[in-house]
Amino acid sequence: MSVNLKKLSEELGLSISSVSKALRDSYEISAETKKRVMEMAEKLNYQPNAFARGLRKQKSITIAVVIPEIANNFFSLAIDGIQMIAQQKGYHVLTYLSHEDAQNEESTVKHLQGGRVDGVIISLCGDSSSVKHLQALQASGVPVVFFDRVPESGEFPTITTDDFDCGFRATEHMLLAGCRRIAYLRMNGHLSITQKRMNGYLEALKKYRIPFDPKMVVECTNDNNGNIELLKRMLKLKNRPDGIFASVEKLAIATYHACSEINLKMPEQLKIISFSNLRTASLLSPSLSTITQPAFEIGREAATLLIQMIEKKNFSNRIEQIVLKSNLIERNSSRKRAKAGL
Amino acid sequence: MSVNLKKLSEELGLSISSVSKALRDSYEISAETKKRVMEMAEKLNYQPNAFARGLRKQKSITIAVVIPEIANNFFSLAIDGIQMIAQQKGYHVLTYLSHEDAQNEESTVKHLQGGRVDGVIISLCGDSSSVKHLQALQASGVPVVFFDRVPESGEFPTITTDDFDCGFRATEHMLLAGCRRIAYLRMNGHLSITQKRMNGYLEALKKYRIPFDPKMVVECTNDNNGNIELLKRMLKLKNRPDGIFASVEKLAIATYHACSEINLKMPEQLKIISFSNLRTASLLSPSLSTITQPAFEIGREAATLLIQMIEKKNFSNRIEQIVLKSNLIERNSSRKRAKAGL
DNA sequence: CTGTTAGCGCTTTCAT
DNA sequence: ATGAAAGCGCTAACAG
Numbered sequence: 001m002s003v004n005l006k007k008l009s010e011e012l013g014l015s016i017s018s019v020s021k022a023l024r025d026s027y028e029i030s031a032e033t034k035k036r037v038m039e040m041a042e043k044l045n046y047q048p049n050a051f052a053r054g055l056r057k058q059k060s061i062t063i064a065v066v067i068p069e070i071a072n073n074f075f076s077l078a079i080d081g082i083q084m085i086a087q088q089k090g091y092h093v094l095t096y097l098s099h100e101d102a103q104n105e106e107s108t109v110k111h112l113q114g115g116r117v118d119g120v121i122i123s124l125c126g127d128s129s130s131v132k133h134l135q136a137l138q139a140s141g142v143p144v145v146f147f148d149r150v151p152e153s154g155e156f157p158t159i160t161t162d163d164f165d166c167g168f169r170a171t172e173h174m175l176l177a178g179c180r181r182i183a184y185l186r187m188n189g190h191l192s193i194t195q196k197r198m199n200g201y202l203e204a205l206k207k208y209r210i211p212f213d214p215k216m217v218v219e220c221t222n223d224n225n226g227n228i229e230l231l232k233r234m235l236k237l238k239n240r241p242d243g244i245f246a247s248v249e250k251l252a253i254a255t256y257h258a259c260s261e262i263n264l265k266m267p268e269q270l271k272i273i274s275f276s277n278l279r280t281a282s283l284l285s286p287s288l289s290t291i292t293q294p295a296f297e298i299g300r301e302a303a304t305l306l307i308q309m310i311e312k313k314n315f316s317n318r319i320e321q322i323v324l325k326s327n328l329i330e331r332n333s334s335r336k337r338a339k340a341g342l
Numbered sequence: 343m344s345v346n347l348k349k350l351s352e353e354l355g356l357s358i359s360s361v362s363k364a365l366r367d368s369y370e371i372s373a374e375t376k377k378r379v380m381e382m383a384e385k386l387n388y389q390p391n392a393f394a395r396g397l398r399k400q401k402s403i404t405i406a407v408v409i410p411e412i413a414n415n416f417f418s419l420a421i422d423g424i425q426m427i428a429q430q431k432g433y434h435v436l437t438y439l440s441h442e443d444a445q446n447e448e449s450t451v452k453h454l455q456g457g458r459v460d461g462v463i464i465s466l467c468g469d470s471s472s473v474k475h476l477q478a479l480q481a482s483g484v485p486v487v488f489f490d491r492v493p494e495s496g497e498f499p500t501i502t503t504d505d506f507d508c509g510f511r512a513t514e515h516m517l518l519a520g521c522r523r524i525a526y527l528r529m530n531g532h533l534s535i536t537q538k539r540m541n542g543y544l545e546a547l548k549k550y551r552i553p554f555d556p557k558m559v560v561e562c563t564n565d566n567n568g569n570i571e572l573l574k575r576m577l578k579l580k581n582r583p584d585g586i587f588a589s590v591e592k593l594a595i596a597t598y599h600a601c602s603e604i605n606l607k608m609p610e611q612l613k614i615i616s617f618s619n620l621r622t623a624s625l626l627s628p629s630l631s632t633i634t635q636p637a638f639e640i641g642r643e644a645a646t647l648l649i650q651m652i653e654k655k656n657f658s659n660r661i662e663q664i665v666l667k668s669n670l671i672e673r674n675s676s677r678k679r680a681k682a683g684l
Numbered sequence: 685c686t687g688t689t690a691g692c693g694c695t696t697t698c699a700t
Numbered sequence: 701a702t703g704a705a706a707g708c709g710c711t712a713a714c715a716g
Contacts, residue, residue, distance in 0.1 A: 002455060002482055004709055015687045020711065030685060045478065047456040051396040052709035055692045060393065062436075070425070071638075076418040083412070083439050092458070094404075095437050097425050113344060114389040115693090116434070136387065140344055278620075296413075346693055357703045362695065372701060394693035397708045457709090 003044045012040055023048075054115070062092040063306060064112055066122040068100045068149075073249070073277040074295045075123070078147065081299025082121060089307050091118075100222060102128040109133040113140050119306045124149040126188035126222070131156075143309035147302045148293075152192045157309070157320045159302045163193050166291045166326045167200020170245055170273045173289060173328060175208050179243030179271055182210075183234065185251040187220040197247050197275070216241060220251055227251065231258035235270070246274035252288065292327045345386045354382055365390075396457070404434040405648060406454055408464040410442045410491075415591070415619035416637045417465070420489065423641020424463060431649050433460075442530075442564055444470040451475040455482050461648045466491040468530035468564070473498075485651035489644045490635070494534045499651070499662045501644045503635045505535045508668045509542020512587055512615045512633055515670060517550050521585030521613055524552075525576065527593040529562040539589050539617070558583060562593055569593065573600035577612070588616035594630065634669045 009016045014033070022029045022037035023046075029037075040046075054060045065082055067075045079095065086093045094117060098105035105125050110133060112120055119142060122134070131151045138144050138156070150158040174182050184201050186194050198217070205212050218234065220227045227250075234240060235258060246252035252274035256266075264270055267287035276290040301322055351361045356375070364371045364379035365388075371379075382388075396402045407424055409417045421437065428435045436459060440447035447467050452475060454462055461484060464476070473493045480486050480498070492500040516524050526543050528536050540559070547554050560576065562569045569592075576582060577600060588594035594616035598608070606612055609629035618632040643664055 002457065006709080016709090017688075017711080018686055020709095021686090024711085028685060033685080045452075045455070047452065049397070049709050050456045050458040051393040051402065052692090053711080054393040055391070055397055055694090055708090056710045056712085058692070069422070070412075071415070071419045071422045073413070073415075077413045079437070080411070080413045080439070083437065087439075093437055095421070095425065095435055097422070097429075110387075111389065113387070114392045115344065116392040348693080358693090359695080359704075360702055362693095363702085366695085370701065375701080391693050394708090395695080397692090397710090398694045398696085400708070 002049075003046050004049060008037070008040060008044065008046055011044065012036060058115070060092075060116060060118050061090060062094060062117045063303070063310075064094045064096060064117040064120045066096045066098060066105060066108055066120060068098050068123060068125045070095070070097055074148070074293060077277055077295035078123075078299035078302070081296040081301075082303040083299075085300050085303035085307065089303075091303075091307065098125040098128075100125045100127060106133045109137055112142065113137055117142065119143045119145070119310045121145050121147065121302045121306055123147050124151065124191065126191060129190070143306060145302050145306045145309070147298050149188075149191050149193060154321070155319070157305055159298050159305065159322045159324065160193070161293045161298070161324050161326045163196035164200040164203075166275070166328070167197035167245075167247075168204045169200070169328050170275075170289075170291055171201045171204035172208070173330065174243040174245060174271060174273055175204065175210065177243070177271055179241075180210065181213070181216065181239070181241045182243040182245055183216045183218055183241035185218045185220055185231075185244060185246045185248075185255070187222070187248060187251065189219065194247065201245060220254070224250070224254060227254040228257045228261070231255055232262050235259065235262060235264055240270075242270065244270060244272040244274075246272065246276075249274055249276040249278055252276060290329045292329055294324050294326065297324055344391075345388050346391060350379070350382060350386065350388055353386065354378060400457070402434075402458060402460050403432060404436060404459045405645070405652075406436045406438060406459040406462045408438045408440060408447060408450055408462060410440050410465060410467045412437070412439055416490070416635060419619055419637030420465075420641035420644070423638040423643075424645040425641075427642050427645035427649065433649065440467040440470075442467045442469060448475045451479055454484065455479055459484065461485045461487070461652045463487050463489065463644045463648055465489050466493065466533065468533060471532070485648060487644050487648045487651070489640050491530075491533050491535060496663070497661070499647055501640050501647070501664045501666065502535070503640070503666050503668045505538035506542040506545075508617070508633045508670070509539035509587075509589075510546045511542070511670050512617075512631075513543045513546035514550070515631060515672065516585040516587060516613060516615055517546065517552065519585070519613055521583075522552060523555070523558065523581070523583045524585040524587055525558045525560055525583035527560045527562055527573075527586060527588045527590075527597070529564070529590060529593065531561065536589065543587060562596070566592070566596060569596040570599045570603070573597055574604050577601065577604060577606055582612075584612065586612060586614040586616075588614065588618075591616055591618040591620055594618060632671045634671055636666050636668065639666055 005016045005019050009019045019037055022034045023041060063086060065079060070076055083093055096108045102125055105128055122144060134144055145157050147159040150160055171182060184198060186198060188194050202212060231254060244255050246255060252272060255272055259266055259270060266272060272287060273289040277292055277295050305320055347358045347361050351358045361379055364376045365383060405428060407421060412418055425435055438450045444467055447470055464486060476486055487499050489501040492502055513524060526540060528540060530536050544554060573596060586597050588597060594614060597614055601608055601612060608614060614629060615631040619634055619637050647662055
């Protein structure tokens with residue numbers, strides 16, 4: 001169906017290998033022949049077969065990105081960054097969604113050992129307990145870089161943000177705004193980011209000598225409506241919180257829904273801060289302060305690191321663990337627009 | 343490095359072809375041998391080489407998605423839908439971003455003729471003037487499905503939404519809310535969706551006998567800050583609009599920025615409606631009514647159609663053109679939550 | 685400078 | 701029921 005080297009060589013009266021070399025601009029081929037070959041290739045719209053080349057060279061110039069979800073500003077911005085670097089370096093990008101399902105993630109990773117990709121960038125799903133499948137992948141010669149949701153073991157290269165620090169600053173921000181009962185909404189309990197953010201929260205309470213009330217920690221799930229009900233119940237209590245710290249964006253949105261359903265006014269009756277990459281959120285809603293992770297940069301760093309590892313195999317002796325800085329965007333800040341990066 | 347059929351066959355004392363057949367559950371192989379092979383494959387963690395298989399079978403079980411951008415709720419939801427179907431049917435998904443650059447799009451599409459993919463799903467970039475590269479791709483045997491931003495020629499299968507109708511309904515909604523000078527913000531002038539939405543706008547004005555003022559059509563660009571300045575200038579005029587119809591989400595956000603910078607209060611002084619898939623927008627901002635396209639379904643339809651075309655080659659005689667329905671979500675609607683699909 | 689040849693790992697006749 | 705061999709399209713070592 002499509003035109004290949006054989007066809008080209010026949011058309012030109014040359015051998016297949018000469019054509020191949022000419023196309024790769026080999027020093028073994030005369031300038032004139034190269035020109036002839038190039039022109040014919042152009043004319044017949046020759047495109048080298050990716051699979052044949054991949055098979056022969058044992059290289060796919062393709063990377064895989066495995067993330068829990070994509071309809072989420074953080075992850076789509078990260079992919080944007082990954083794509084940018086990949087395109088720049090001539091790599092293709094395969095995307096896989098685990099949908100927060102560990103089994104799904106595992107089978108995806110297993111398939112990736114079939115030589116389809118030269119490297120993998122992954123953010124763990126909320127309920128993945130083991131990273132054996134990724135150790136196996138790594139061991140089989142496919143480098144792996146984690147971002148954001150990383151394993152705690154420290155055995156892999158990672159790109160993360162300053163989660164403890166942000167947890168601290170967010171809480172401090174609320175305390176300085178006058179809150180005294182700050183609820184901490186969390187989910188995916190065993191992820192390291194969940195822990196770190198919460199530790200920052202606890203540390204800030206300690207610094208300001210606010211007693212920690214375990215009831216103020218709300219363990220949420222992936223069930224949006226369930227979360228909303230949970231929050232409604234809490235917000236109707238007599239000693240309800242006067243501030244909410246949503247450790248992920250989804251929970252901030254759930255809070256909005258809950259408040260709107262029980263007619264609780266924000267920010268008058270309830271202040272809120274959230275991790276969020278919904279860059280418009282703080283603009284649209286005057287009651288939301290946000291912590292914005294540099295998702296795009298995270299993606300770029302991850303891709304850059306991975307491609308380095310792919311191209312210089314000797315890289316694996318040092319395990320890079322890069323930490324980037326997040327931004328705290330305060331509500332009603334006059335520099336909101338500039339900070340939001342718009 | 344990795345374990346292949348040769349290794350397996352040596353380990354089992356069988357021939358390569360027997361192992362291959364056993365793994366593919368061929369009737370030619372005895373049950374007992376099959377079992378032995380399976381177990382060994384499991385034990386050694388055998389993964390078939392995707393490139394070898396692809397080369398041999400001339401099939402990649404991979405599709406490409408080419409979109410203008412990904413950090414955008416519409417496109418990321420669409421990808422989500424595409425991924426869902428692809429995964430279900432055992433296809434891999436390569437993603438490419440044109441970043442609204444026609445040249446970029448063109449070179450991407452050209453590369454795709456190298457047998458890397460079995461089919462392509464694409465949404466055109468804002469300044470792509472010709473679809474020759476896609477005709478060539480199609481002609482070379484790779485089926486192509488367009489969604490949302492489709493060519494007008496009607497020669498390709500497409501998945502779109504009822505843009506004219508939505509343009510009409512959005513405008514009518516603003517008129518019924520009391521607006522009399524509705525500005526229409528547009529960009530990417532030559533895309534068919536831009537035209538259709540605007541035609542709906544014009545039709546609604548006509549129906550309600552509002553004279554059309556060409557000054558109310560604001561031609562925007564991809565430059566966010568430029569758009570904001572443009573809008574600020576317009577909104578400071580004496581005969582400024584009392585309503586804004588943003589034909590894409592980005593322009594609604596620019597409007598928010600502009601208003602906030604010149605202290606124009608929404609919705610009191612200016613009402614706004616926008617095409618948007620930012621599902622939280624209408625919740626966070628009481629001044630924004632939105633038209634939500636069923637992005638996820640669009641993605642699913644596109645992938646389903648494409649895979650059908652890939653698998654039954656005879657499908658190409660009829661050109662499917664599917665139109666889906668969008669939702670108008672009115673501000674302060676009590677059914678907001680339900681409609682937003684949360 | 686150009687051509688011949690041997691695979692990359694897999695599937696698929698065709699023999700046995 | 702199993703094996704031998706050809707070949708998908710390409711690259712790279714080796715000859716000429």
